[in-house]
Amino acid sequence: MGLLPYLCAGWICLIGLYGAITSRNLIHLALCLTVMQSSTYLLLLSIGYVKGGAPPIFKGVKLGTKAVDPVVQSLTLTDIVVSVTVVALILALALDAHKDADSIDPDELVGLHG
Amino acid sequence: MSRERVRGLIALPVLGVMGALFVWAFTGIHGFGDFHGAYGLLLDHIVVPLRHSPNVVNPIVFDVRGVDTMGEEFILFAAVLGTVLLLRSHGREESEERQLDRTVDAVESDGLRVVGVLMVGFALVVGLWLVAFGFQTPGGGFQGGVVVAGALVLLYAAVSFRAWHRFANEEAVDPLEGLGVGGYVVVGLAALASGLPFLQELFSLGKTGTLFSVGSLPVLNLATAIEVAAANFTLCIEFLNQYALRPRTGR
Numbered sequence: 001m002g003l004l005p006y007l008c009a010g011w012i013c014l015i016g017l018y019g020a021i022t023s024r025n026l027i028h029l030a031l032c033l034t035v036m037q038s039s040t041y042l043l044l045l046s047i048g049y050v051k052g053g054a055p056p057i058f059k060g061v062k063l064g065t066k067a068v069d070p071v072v073q074s075l076t077l078t079d080i081v082v083s084v085t086v087v088a089l090i091l092a093l094a095l096d097a098h099k100d101a102d103s104i105d106p107d108e109l110v111g112l113h114g
Numbered sequence: 115m116s117r118e119r120v121r122g123l124i125a126l127p128v129l130g131v132m133g134a135l136f137v138w139a140f141t142g143i144h145g146f147g148d149f150h151g152a153y154g155l156l157l158d159h160i161v162v163p164l165r166h167s168p169n170v171v172n173p174i175v176f177d178v179r180g181v182d183t184m185g186e187e188f189i190l191f192a193a194v195l196g197t198v199l200l201l202r203s204h205g206r207e208e209s210e211e212r213q214l215d216r217t218v219d220a221v222e223s224d225g226l227r228v229v230g231v232l233m234v235g236f237a238l239v240v241g242l243w244l245v246a247f248g249f250q251t252p253g254g255g256f257q258g259g260v261v262v263a264g265a266l267v268l269l270y271a272a273v274s275f276r277a278w279h280r281f282a283n284e285e286a287v288d289p290l291e292g293l294g295v296g297g298y299v300v301v302g303l304a305a306l307a308s309g310l311p312f313l314q315e316l317f318s319l320g321k322t323g324t325l326f327s328v329g330s331l332p333v334l335n336l337a338t339a340i341e342v343a344a345a346n347f348t349l350c351i352e353f354l355n356q357y358a359l360r361p362r363t364g365r
Contacts, residue, residue, distance in 0.1 A: 002145035002146055003140050003141065003145065003146065004146065005146050006136075006140040006143070006146065007136075007137075007140060010133065010136035010137070010140065013132075013136070014129050014132060014133055014136075017125075017128065017129060017132065018125055018129055021121055021124055021125040021128065022118070022121045022122070022125055046146055047143070047149065048149055048151070048154060049146060049147050049149060050147060050148075050149050050155075051147030051148065052147075055252070056157075056158050056169075056170035056171055057168060057169045057170065057171070057251065057252060058162050058168045058169075058170070059168035059169070059250065059251055059323060063159070063162050063163070064159060067155075067158045067170070068149070069149055069151060069154030069155065069158075070154055070157055070158060070161075070170040070171045070174055071151075071153060071154040071157065071174055072154065073171045074171045074172075074174040074175045074179070077171065077175065077254075077256055077257070078175065078183060078186045078256060080256075081186075081190065081256045081259075081260065081342055082186055082189050082190055082193075084260075084346070084349075085189075085190050085193035085194055085197075085345055085346075085349065086189070086193050088193065088194070088197050088349045088353070089193045089194075089196045089197045089200075091353070092196070092197040092200040092201050092352070092353075093200065095200070095201065095356060096200050107117060
């Protein structure tokens with residue numbers, strides 16, 4: 001159990017990277033990047049986990065109760081929201097590429113014309 | 115050699131090296147559940163008495179690393195701005211009314227529509243609650259903003275694009291986004307103007323667990339909620355317009 005959550009995060013990152021390298025479709029590529037980013041959520045939350053720790057919210061809970069690391073939680077929180085909008089930007093670029101070149105296969109998007 | 119094979123040959127060593135680096139790194143850190151980082155666990159002890167907030171996560175987002183969060187809101191703002199610039203630049207030849215006439219609604223059953231509209235109300239209340247009181251309990255501006263935007267988009271899914279289009283007014287949402295991200299900066303600058311450090315609380319910390327406590331945090335939380343809700347709503351408007359309003363001769 002000691003390493004399993006970390007290895008899971010690493011595995012999610014690697015399958016996302018594999019997908020990104022072999023991608024033949026810009027939308028698929030954007031989703032692969034999302035998968036890669038998801039691995040960071042898992043890694044952050046696993047690192048901050050304390051065995052038997054409660055959520056870092058002390059409403060009706062005695063102060064000093066064992067709780068997990070709140071810093072990684074706040075990092076994950078903003079990370080998720082920002083990633084959604086960045087993916088939207090990538091998808092808008094894919095849409096633009098499709099309008100321009102009639103394809104979302106990166107191989108067919110050759111040649112720059114301004 | 116086919117492109118697929120080339121890609122495979124590129125992927126293999128990259129994945130191998132990264133995988134090996136991961137295993138090396140993971141075997142070097144503490145086991146799952148044995149976290150001993152002083153910083154986070156210290157905050158668990160000092161945030162409640164220091165900031166008068168029962169929720170430790172939100173004071174970290176808006177107080178401890180408040181400037182950082184401001185930067186993140188600008189990432190959000192810039193990403194939405196870029197998306198809007200890309201998607202709105204395509205001029206539409208045909209009149210919008212003609213295009214609207216051709217849109218087809220996914221939902222036809224009246225019963226489903228009624229349930230859908232009820233769910234819109236329910237989701238909206240949950241979202242507003244997460245915004246209003248969530249910073250004291252699990253929740254906050256980021257989470258609540260996303261739920262509010264989701265509730266508004268549900269109106270499209272449950273009713274019709276025509277009804278949604280009339281209500282999803284880009285011109286009305288655009289200033290809200292600026293208000294959200296600008297409001298955050300204004301709270302910081304107001305502290306500077308009154309001789310305090312940037313983003314220092316302007317009001318008293320109040321009684322722990324009440325609505326108006328934790329200094330400026332409720333205002334920052336609200337500004338964030340407006341920014342996040344407007345950003346996500348704008349993105350949905352832009353993409354749904356692309357999807358539903360297509361010129362007849364479009365590619």
